[in-house]
Amino acid sequence: MSSATEKSQEAATSRIRPARRYSLVMGLSYVVLLAVSVGFFLFQIDKREKAEWDVLASGLKEHGLILDALASAVVKRSQEIRQDAVAAYASALSDAHEDQVQSLIDRGEFGGISLRINSGADVPSTAAISGEFSREAGQTDSAELVAAVRLLTEFRYLVSLLPTIKRSAYLSRTGFSVMLPATQAEADAFQQGAQSSNLVETGMPDDNPERQGRWLFGTDRAGQPALHLVVPVDVGDRFLGVIAFEISMEYLNRVNGDFDYPVGRTLLVTADDILLAYPEEEGLRAPVGSDLTDALPSDAAAVVARASAVPLRRVVDVDGTLLYVEPLESAPWTLVYLGDRWTILASLISDRGPEMLALVAVLTLMLLIAGGLTGREFVWPASQLVEHIKAAGEVGPAGPPRVPPGWRPWFRTVTRVFRENSDLVRLRQELQIAHDMQASVLPREPFRHDRMVIVGQMHAAYEVGGDFYDYFEIDEKRVGVVIADVSGKGVPAGLFMMISRTLLRAEGLGGGDPGECLTRVNALLERENEAAMFVTVFYGVIDLETLTLSYANAGHNPPFVLRADGTVVPIAPLGDLVLGVMPGIEYGSATTQLSPQDALFLYTDGLTEAFDVNNEEYKEARLIEALARCRGQSAAEIGDRCIADVETFATGAAQADDMTCLVIRIEPETPSAPQTS
Template identity: 60%
Template structure:
């Protein structure tokens, strides 16, 4: 009886320890999973903020470009667009109107507004010409940058041009409270720094969900007006909504507390542009608490989860607000049944093992002890049979881990990555004195590893770059952006091409844990000497289309690719340029394109295509070469990124 009681006590203690261990393991697992959920949410919000920051940065970069183009146009340095007298007329009551059937090439979606007398019209002719010159850039931005809804120029001389807009919409900007508010925001009385500013919500007359980024335009020290890009709040809200969170939601808050984006605004009574305090009381309190947190700090006290990520390109804050109890409830529902199943299985196993042990060992041992005590000796048949051993067993219950492969969301993120990659490449052709440059790129995948760039080093020199990163897809795209940033920084220092490639090679090779590499051609065009000084890091040598239609290949230098050989040197060579010459820089995606029959396009066909573009402008030459490759490869999948850049010296007058 004592043996049986001790065995029952040991079995009960074992069961209590089993239950305590299972409960402790469940609590530990729940705590670790909750922290993992927080880290996953924080990482997701960081990716989310990076996308929104890139979009805001693209708008900011374009506004600076428009400000610079407007400044130089106002100063008479750059003249773009149609002639004023062939484009704009003074209509009834002094209204400015586009001339019907005029010689000016005005985009059909553009509009002009203003009331100007005859004398005043002559006074503003130069400024009006500058504003008309911006229309083509407006159309380019609105067409290719989905976050830009509208672009316009507002003048202190009481006229405005806008795209896309109707005449009545342009007049509403000029005659309503918006135009004066925009001019006041960048006027020298308010801000003498001449820096671009962001306005949203309460910053604008009437509030609402309008968001604008604008910059002042000066001619020397005289304030002329403002260039304005209006952000598409629908696109901004759609991008914000593309990032779905299992628990909680994100919202974009402006500098003055305006609610700029809310993923479920179409389903709830949420007014974009209104202060975030108009949200439901609990949500508004959580947002206000999140805005007091340090940047990228996660807080999970109480019933709410809060996280804030402040953008760099715009005075906006991305705020995440979630229900902590919902996270814990989800974890309990996910892992509670598994723990209960484990306890149930181990309980059944313990009961079975205890019952078998008691039947096969404890009870026979107890009967043996009682028999010996009662008989005092072993009988002729010996003691009752006791099994030699008993065998315990355990059945392990494995936990099931969730894995969610959401391919649709991945494709959406890759598309945003492609938009980001396109936004870092030069959007506008470069026109500087007699030189014009244009680039084209068609990635083989959503994102690619090719890139091109061109930039002014000083008033005489312009840098041109084309490069091809090993591989394709997201890794190649990231390596591409790093290489482009380093190369442009080195080029703007004014050093020669060889020294620039040596510096970039050393920087890339020192941190190249993924063993990637890049081929680069970098040249500097000197307009005063009409020469090209270049260095070639393992890239295809460019082709020169001369004014007479002759095509010849630029001399290859045989230097190594970048990011592989530490301390590699790169030689320089010089090429004389003549009026009418066009220089084609390209990647092997053009020459190594295949037809449906498996035939390679090759350099001879590219040479013939380039010769066929004789006399064309830079954009026409680039488009002609790309079109020749596309026509050749009809019916075959694009196997590599196709990128080219054309720099052309205008023919002599």
């Protein structure tokens, strides 16, 4: 009774242990699954965040181009108006302009002047002139006044066409100014205030020796922040005054606010850290036009202070704040973007989080279902199988006794797989034997003669190849050389190769003409060729005394001759068909002369049709270049270097065809020793 109880407990233990082990494995698998899922989620979030940064940077670059285009349009137009001012001044000098001056202005009691809007001249009604103009003014001063009034037409079109420009003005060094659009009170305030003198001084040669337009930030007539582009006007060495364009900071701020990325804010800052544009003015501590540190919250100002140390035109993370910096080209302004990285991350997580949770839930459900089915169909039957084997005590030739019914299909599958694996091992062994046999029939040792060396090599793409080469001594004066390529790959090509090689050697040893030899071999191959295979062959006979090559070519690649001077020339093809396809074909022969230090290079298309990882073909041109670099080298070195050049070209790509070459080199003549008496 005790013994039966112990056996029952042991059997139960045998069933429980695999189940516990399986539960542990499934638990670890679930932990790994969760870890991989979380890692994949974080990877996707990071990837999406970087992509979002790229989108943000692209949008900011476009935004910067818009702002730069606005500044560029003002700069370009300022240059044109400066040229128009100089032309108008020169024209006024040549005219009788005194009457024009009288018709354009009214002089006050103390020299103050005002425009005559209804003078008949093309003077805009919103234009104004202020300052002083003496009755005793010279010709040049009068010409300048006429030229300045003529600019009002240019100013009218400029203000209407470029909303960036709020006002345009000409300020003379002599004390008068012309402005549009303006009231007379605004013109007086502009002329009499410090702002006017500052603008004129900016254009003076001492302060502006390069004579270029300058951007000047200050205050307007009402004491509000104002931004001007000041362009000096010179005629020769004479400084007349300046053209000043007041930039509409409201329009600039509105354009800057059009950047529609939902997170963050864009700033436009001068080189002196003055805030020109900001899309959320209500969030500022100080108005636009203030110093940057005064206008921004302390945390934002601290980030912007580090802008000079970050890469330009890239979104970077600075302590959780996304920062983008892009200097404009047409104006000394910098576009700065500030965004909250954590807000963007939270948005990405909220977008992708539900998908991730759904994926984890689906995977968990699939793992539970797979675990339950596997436990019922595999683990528990396996425990029973162990119990059955222990109970039987020994497994006989018929296999495990009392195999559970659920395991019978699995057992049959395992048996079939083992048998197929045994067949595969046997097939590989037989292929290796075929490979060794094929290698054994190829010449192993180089052929050496006092005037010639022949070396061949083959690199099969598979265990059994379809290429072969051969060389044999026909008689004391002649040597036969063969290179061939059988259609197809693998064992069938290898068998056809063995037959072709045997027939070619047998016919060649008879010493007949190369063309006649190929004619007879073709008849023999075609007669029994039910598989419709074929072989390309180049067969040549070299006369060791005259160094004459007689050859026939059955559809093979024409060999190359590497001359002693390094030139590479192909042997003329004969245009004959491959062997083994059509009966009754007569193959022709031809001859060519070899010279001392020449090398004859025979090859198969596995060299020229090799491909690299980019699917580019090696081709004959590269082979010719490789041969040309082998000038003066031995036959073995020529073959090795050409094969190595092809393998280097095809590095990383699978070899698709056999590569075979045969090199015949004519050694240089050895001078005879002088005879002594």
